[in-house]
Amino acid sequence: MQKYVESETLELKEKYTDVICKEIVSFLNTSGGTIVIGVKDDGTIVGVNKIDETFRKISDIIATQIEPNPQDEVSSEIRFEDGKTLIIVNVSRGIKHIYCQKKYGFSSVGCTIRVGTTCREMTPEQIRIRYESKFIDSEYMLKKRASQLDLTFRELKIYYSEKDYHLDDKTFETNLNLRNQNGDYNLLAELLSDRNNIPLIFVKFRGKDKSAISERSDYGYRCIITSYDKIRNRLQSENTCISDTTVRPRKDSYLFDYDCVNEAVLNALVHNDWTITEPQVSMFDNRLEILSHGGLPSDMTKKQFFEGISKPRNRTLMRIFLSMGLTEHTGHGIPTIVKKYGSEVFEIEDNYIRCTIPFDEEVLEKSKKENVGLNVGLNVGLNKTEKKVVSLLIEDPEYTSDELAAKIGVTKRTIERAFISLQKKKVIERIGSKRDGSWIVIK
Secondary structure, eight states: OOSOOOBTTEEEESSOOTTHHHHHHHHHTTTOEEEEETBOTTSOBOOOSOHHHHHHHHHHIIIIIEESOOTTTEEEEEEEETTEEEEEEEEOOOSSSOOEETTTOSSTTTOEEEETTEEEEOOHHHHHHHHHHHHTTSOHHHHSBOSOSOOOOHHHHHHHHHTTOOOOTTTHHHHTTOBOTTSOBBHHHHHHSSSOSOOOEEEEESSSSSSOEEEEEEOOSSOHHHHHHHHHHHHHHHOEEEEETTSSSOEEEESSOHHHHHHHHHHHHHHOOTTTOOOEEEEOSSEEEEEEESOSOTTOOHHHHHHTOOOOSSHHHHHHHHHTTSOOTTOOHHHHHHHHHOGGGEEEOSSEEEEEEEOOHHHHHHHHHOOTTEEEGGGTTOOHHHHHHHHHHHHOTTOOHHHHHHHHTSOHHHHHHHHHHHHHTTSEEEESOTTTOEEEEOO
């Protein structure tokens, strides 16, 4: 009699393949089960040769490739049959309502269930029901433990004090919901901390596709508000302005509508599913793309989205952005973009939203053909040294006057005069003290 027969709770694998990740997710999302590696589909025992390597790959799946982390629900062991070594992966029914392959997120491809002896993709409706049953009562980013234990919030406290908010160190973390029910720092705390492991990428491609990268800048790994300031400054510096000085008053035309792009970036940050991965801003020769993950928030329709109905996925993060004056709870952001560029600039899928902002063709053409009247909006009205200072502060807002003087080749006194002038022109602003603070380019 055949000893091993595939069933709803037993999966046979002749050898390790990456599809095992999908099998584990399917068992987690159903009733649990066992994966036996080293047995053919017909029950023939062949054994496993590379035992250590196979164990390592399974450990990697458990630790990094499934969301939420199923460490407590999956275990591995060795079994000997007919003189051969088998690896047994035991999967309990998940204690969470839904699991996914992290690289696909909470989409049909990422969320699978066990049906008979096969893995089946869950329907969007099945995912929605499970997702809501887990997350509707409380944001998941408030429950998910941060990847780091020792977090500090100096920058965040500076932002609050600059807005004249009185902060009590004893209640600061509680008031902002920075710890989960177990008392550990949560994902929200990690996003707001001075130093973290979360990137925020700006990629500049050469051409109209992703075949050639000309520049890749990472503005993350620190407080999300500072990261937003840095990427906002970068977008301002990229917004080429063509000035027609033959008419009065002078006519300025820009590469893209900055207010629309800013709304798209804010929307991506506040509504992104940070349990999947971070948003990304990509610049091509003819457009900007702002990509966020997680699709529409639960219970939101596309009609509501385009009408500006506000249903933030991350309500606490939204409140923090509101208190900083970075966004409004009026829902005007999406309608602003739609009014300028049309609803077709949005690509909405189950697991992501992409906003594509096309560049002004006239500005593109003129900027290629002539230098007369061509300015970067950020640099209008600034002298040579001031332009260099602003450009370097966009790269690193913590540059000191000594460091800037050395890079530009001027005296420290010249840099200090540039600081004073740029502050009067409301181009830069100091965040924090002279010793511990940093510069923010605000115009």
